[in-house]
Amino acid sequence: MSFDYDLFVIGGGSGGVRAARVAAAEGVKVALAEEDRYGGTCVIRGCVPKKLMVFASEYAGMVDDAQAYGWDIKAGAFDWDAFKGKLHAELDRLEGIYRNLLKNSGVESFDLRAKMVNAHTVELSDGTQKTAKHVLLAMGGRPVWPDVPGAELAISSNEIFHLEKLPESMLIVGGGYIASEFAGIMNGLGVKTTQFYRGEQILRGFDNEARTLISEEMVTRGIDVQLNTNAVALAKDGDKIRVTDSNGKESLFDQVMFATGRAPNTDDMGLEEIGVKLGRKGEVVVDDYSQTGVPSVYAVGDVTDRVNLTPVAIREGMAFVETVFKGNPTKVDHELIPTAIFTQPEMGTVGLSEEEAAEQEPVDIYSTSFKPMQQAFAGRAERVLMKLIVSKATRKVLGCHIVAPGAGEMIQLAGIAVKMGATKEDFDRTVAVHPTMSEELVTMKAPVRSQ
Numbered sequence: 001m002s003f004d005y006d007l008f009v010i011g012g013g014s015g016g017v018r019a020a021r022v023a024a025a026e027g028v029k030v031a032l033a034e035e036d037r038y039g040g041t042c043v044i045r046g047c048v049p050k051k052l053m054v055f056a057s058e059y060a061g062m063v064d065d066a067q068a069y070g071w072d073i074k075a076g077a078f079d080w081d082a083f084k085g086k087l088h089a090e091l092d093r094l095e096g097i098y099r100n101l102l103k104n105s106g107v108e109s110f111d112l113r114a115k116m117v118n119a120h121t122v123e124l125s126d127g128t129q130k131t132a133k134h135v136l137l138a139m140g141g142r143p144v145w146p147d148v149p150g151a152e153l154a155i156s157s158n159e160i161f162h163l164e165k166l167p168e169s170m171l172i173v174g175g176g177y178i179a180s181e182f183a184g185i186m187n188g189l190g191v192k193t194t195q196f197y198r199g200e201q202i203l204r205g206f207d208n209e210a211r212t213l214i215s216e217e218m219v220t221r222g223i224d225v226q227l228n229t230n231a232v233a234l235a236k237d238g239d240k241i242r243v244t245d246s247n248g249k250e251s252l253f254d255q256v257m258f259a260t261g262r263a264p265n266t267d268d269m270g271l272e273e274i275g276v277k278l279g280r281k282g283e284v285v286v287d288d289y290s291q292t293g294v295p296s297v298y299a300v301g302d303v304t305d306r307v308n309l310t311p312v313a314i315r316e317g318m319a320f321v322e323t324v325f326k327g328n329p330t331k332v333d334h335e336l337i338p339t340a341i342f343t344q345p346e347m348g349t350v351g352l353s354e355e356e357a358a359e360q361e362p363v364d365i366y367s368t369s370f371k372p373m374q375q376a377f378a379g380r381a382e383r384v385l386m387k388l389i390v391s392k393a394t395r396k397v398l399g400c401h402i403v404a405p406g407a408g409e410m411i412q413l414a415g416i417a418v419k420m421g422a423t424k425e426d427f428d429r430t431v432a433v434h435p436t437m438s439e440e441l442v443t444m445k446a447p448v449r450s451q
Contacts (some may be wrong), residue, residue: 005031007133012040013301014313016034017040019300030107040140087161136317166190170254173231177343196230207355209354213403264283276297316332350419363389363398369386384405410437
């Protein structure tokens with residue numbers, strides 16, 4: 001049977017676009033459909049605009065530090081409109097780049113929603129049908145709203161980049177990295193920020209010592225972090241939102257943002273009807289090669305709910321092309337992925353947390369927390385953390401956790417060593433770069449505890 005295309009990609013985010021481009025470069029006939037903006041969550045409403053907002057929010061502290069270093073400068077006001085204009089111009093520029101990359105690669109693109117009709121056919125929202133030998137699902141994910149009265153009064157992380165004006169006060173509900181990052185951003189921009197999290201401590205799943213330090217530092221910086229607390233009802237109160245929490249207390253906020261989880265975009269895609277299995281959260285179930293139970297259909301990125309990170313989606317997309325079009329079956333390696341969380345303070349992490357490692361085998365914990373030179377001189381009591389989790393049996397570094405300014409930059413490099421299987425002695429043999437914060441990673445001589 002002849003098909004319209006060798007590959008049809010549904011979704012124009014990082015994973016889908018990379019797979020389409022790399023496949024097209026192999027001479028494969030490729031089409032891609034995207035119902036919204038090209039670039040996906042990361043470029044349009046995720047890591048890119050968020051990081052720019054993090055940068056914007058950090059300047060307030062820099063002015064204070066500069067004064068402490070002898071600079072005669074004064075902070076002016078933050079102009080949200082000026083920043084927002086530049087932010088959206090940058091996102092438009094990046095979306096244009098994504099569109100051009102596809103065009104220049106020879107990928108035919110459709111600015112339409114697409115759904116599956118059968119194993120080799122997709123239907124576009126204008127009613128036309130296209131056939132393809134292979135279909136790649138790369139629809140990504142979306143924020144989910146909790147089921148509480150008045151939830152529609154709140155916004156999600158999607159809308160935060162489009163606020164008409166900065167609120168004076170804001171409640172952020174959630175304890176994951178998105179909630180915690182935006183708490184830092186809004187606080188830094190001068191918004192009176194409160195964060196509710198229903199659990200014992202924010203950033204569940206990350207190293208306990210690291211997340212506890214982040215939480216304490218957030219409080220020190222002025223964020224009202226309320227743990228074991230959830231929003232149970234929202235109601236309009238004049239031009240404010242009245243929030244009732246799980247402890248029975250009522251508070252007024254100008255704005256409320258829910259960051260209480262994300263779900264894969266698999267609704268109304270015709271997937272189960274054609275035999276593609278979906279998991280409990282609606283995620284597309286795939287094997288190690290990103291193949292679904294329907295042999296012609298593959299899936300990458302957040303829609304599979306494996307590791308929901310942009311560089312992972314890109315690698316999954318490239319492994320898919322290797323497997324399907326280059327005759328080189330390639331499994332995706334989800335082990336030891338370095339990650340940065342742009343909370344304030346920032347965190348970089350790779351490998352196992354202390355708790356995860358201790359469950360698996362006996363470990364030595366090397367950890368040091370201190371006030372870095374730059375901030376200490378400025379009179380700030382900010383602490384940083386450098387931590388290594390080491391196997392007693394093999395002396396391999398199983399995990400590295402950094403809480404510090406620039407932690408994301410540091411963990412990328414530490415991640416190479418951990419991925420290579422470096423031992424504690426390999427770290428010890430490396431001469432320290434002085435004076436830096438990261439030198440502590442190679443100068444910790446004795447474990448602070450064993451597990």
